[in-house]
Amino acid sequence: MDKKTESSARNESLCPCKSTRAYGECCGPYHSxxxxxxxxxxxxxxxxxxxxxxxxxxxxxxxHPDSRSNDLKKSISKANTGVGWSFLKVLGTSKGGRNDKSGKVEFVAEYYVNGEIFEMHECSRFRKFQSTWKYLDDRG
Ligand SMILES: [Zn+2]
Known part of the structure; x- marks a missing residue:
């Protein structure tokens, strides 16, 4: 597939976040x-x-800039090497709405490494920075 066909196929397929919407109508516009x-x-x-x-x-x-270390990209890519993400379920939210300045989202994500499945249960904290939502940390 050429690049364009590949990206339109991706846009039409279901979003990995399990929203049951197409990627191009869900997380795609945020990524681009x-x-x-x-x-x-x-x-x-x-x-x-x-x-x-x-x-x-x-x-x-x-x-969030307060949580953005200099080597963040490197450490994320290192931690994500060999990891496949297979499932996401949002368990609950607290604040985090359009007019809030902070919020929390509790979720379970499933991933696999070398064919073995793992589960990650996190309550993330989010805070707005210059009117835009940013991820703060996992200490919610
Ligand atoms: Zn999505």
Whole structure:
């Protein structure tokens, strides 16, 4: 497939964040910077999809400057090497709406390494920076 066919096929297929919507109508526009997530949950989902597609620049950009270490991109890509992401379920949210300045999203993500399945249960904290949602940390 050429690059264009490949990206339109991706846009039409289901979004990895398990929203049951097409990628091109879900996390895709955030990854291509056409839209900004309006809620903390949208940002969380788009970050999961960014791990899935290995869009490390997006993960760095959507990390709050207070949590953005110099070697963040390197450490994310290292931690994600050999990791396949297979499932996401959002368990609950607290604040994180359009008019909030902070919020939390609790979720379970499933991933596999060398054919073995693992589960990650996290409550992420999000905070707005210059009116845009950013990931703060996992200490929610
Ligand atoms: Zn999505």
């Amino acid at each position: 910077n056409k839209k900004k997530p309006e809620t903390a949950e949208q940002l969380m989902r788009s970050r999961y999809s960014a791990y899935f597609f290995r869009k490390y620049n997006y993960l760095v950009e959507t990390t």
